[in-house]
Amino acid sequence: MKNRRGMITVDFLFALVLVMGFGAILFALSMTLTVAEVTQYITFASARNYMAANITPQLQEQKANLKYQELLGNSTFVQFYTNGWFEVDATPTIGDMSQVIAGYQQPGTTPNKFWGVGTNFIARMLEFQIPFFGGTDAAGDGSGSNFNTFLASYLGREITTSECLNFMAQRWGAMRNLPVGGGMAPYSTAPDGGYRVYDDNGC
Amino acid sequence: MNRRGASVVEYVLILTLLVVVSTLVSVSFKQRELFSNMVAAPWVRLSGLLQNGQWSSPSSSIAMHPSIHERHISTIGETPR
Numbered sequence: 001m002k003n004r005r006g007m008i009t010v011d012f013l014f015a016l017v018l019v020m021g022f023g024a025i026l027f028a029l030s031m032t033l034t035v036a037e038v039t040q041y042i043t044f045a046s047a048r049n050y051m052a053a054n055i056t057p058q059l060q061e062q063k064a065n066l067k068y069q070e071l072l073g074n075s076t077f078v079q080f081y082t083n084g085w086f087e088v089d090a091t092p093t094i095g096d097m098s099q100v101i102a103g104y105q106q107p108g109t110t111p112n113k114f115w116g117v118g119t120n121f122i123a124r125m126l127e128f129q130i131p132f133f134g135g136t137d138a139a140g141d142g143s144g145s146n147f148n149t150f151l152a153s154y155l156g157r158e159i160t161t162s163e164c165l166n167f168m169a170q171r172w173g174a175m176r177n178l179p180v181g182g183g184m185a186p187y188s189t190a191p192d193g194g195y196r197v198y199d200d201n202g203c
Numbered sequence: 204m205n206r207r208g209a210s211v212v213e214y215v216l217i218l219t220l221l222v223v224v225s226t227l228v229s230v231s232f233k234q235r236e237l238f239s240n241m242v243a244a245p246w247v248r249l250s251g252l253l254q255n256g257q258w259s260s261p262s263s264s265i266a267m268h269p270s271i272h273e274r275h276i277s278t279i280g281e282t283p284r
Contacts, residue, residue: 010218014225025242036253103265114270121253126242132225134233136242146243149250149261 014132021130028136032123035080036151039088039121042071044153046092046117053158060157061094064117068092085125093118097152118152164203 050064071077072088080086097114098104104114124144129135140146159167172195176187197203232238247260257264 010221010225014221014228021238025238029242040253098270101265101270104268104270112270112272123246126246130238132229132232134236134238136238138236138239138243140243147246147250150254152254 017131018133021133024128024130025136028123028125028128031085032126032147035086035123036121036149038077038080039086039119039151040153042068042077042088043092043117043119043151044155045071046094047153047155050094050115050117051155051157054160056160056162057157060160064094065091068117068119085123087122087124089119093120093152097154101150113156114154115157116152116154118150121149121151123147161203164199168197168199168203 046064046068049067050060052060052063054060054063068091072081081088093100094117095115097116097118098112101118122145124147126147127135127137127140127142127144137144137146172192175195176190178187180186248258251257251259251261251264254261255264255268257267259267
């Protein structure tokens with residue numbers, strides 16, 4: 001028996017698959033953490049656009065959505081979300097997350113306002129099979145949907161013109177209901193034309 | 204005397220041994236779900252950290268999200284230098 005080179009082939013194949021499996025896991029984890037950071041930035045940039053004052057709250061949401069779509073469509077970022085490795089929502093979740101996300105408002109507590117932009121993030125590339133050694137998710141269905149989380153940025157939201165004007169109108173109504181004593185004339189008898197609005201920075 | 208047959212038997216035995224060991228290792232990996240414990244198990248805590256800022260599953264860490272923290276302010280401020 002002169003040719004003995006085949007003896008080690010079995011061992012070599014076994015070890016090679018194992019090493020490649022570990023390599024694939026390290027690559028997938030590195031990519032996932034990288035893209036999670038990229039996605040986090042996209043929500044941050046969208047939340048920044050959402051925060052800035054505008055005419056109405058709807059226009060603020062529109063600005064946030066536009067930035068989200070712009071960054072998702074970026075020629076570099078779009079590769080991450082269209083090759084099947086990662087997935088995010090087509091449209092972001094915008095608003096006060098303490099009202100949107102179940103569990104952020106515990107019964108009997110007063111939740112803080114968490115205005116911002118968020119999206120569901122699924123790292124599908126983390127689920128794969130390594131020959132001879134099994135898969136990376138024993139409970140998975142092969143789609144990688146178990147590797148999901150919610151990424152969001154909360155920067156608050158500035159008041160809009162319409163909300164400011166509405167507040168001013170409501171304030172005049174409340175002032176007219178104030179109790180006045182000492183022989184002073186009540187506000188309720190004052191004409192609407194006598195109410196002058198002086199708001200900081202203008203509405 | 205041709206002794207090559209003895210070597211062949213020896214190689215077959217070694218090959219069998221390698222295959223058996225490889226199979227045992229493979230079965231052990233699958234039964235212990237080694238790779239799943241390396242990836243899927245930590246992801247649960249990692250997703251909780253990404254979502255709620257706490258190293259635990261999202262379902263348990265959601266109660267620790269800052270949205271339900273008590274509001275805190277300082278009425279003293281920083282000590283003047």
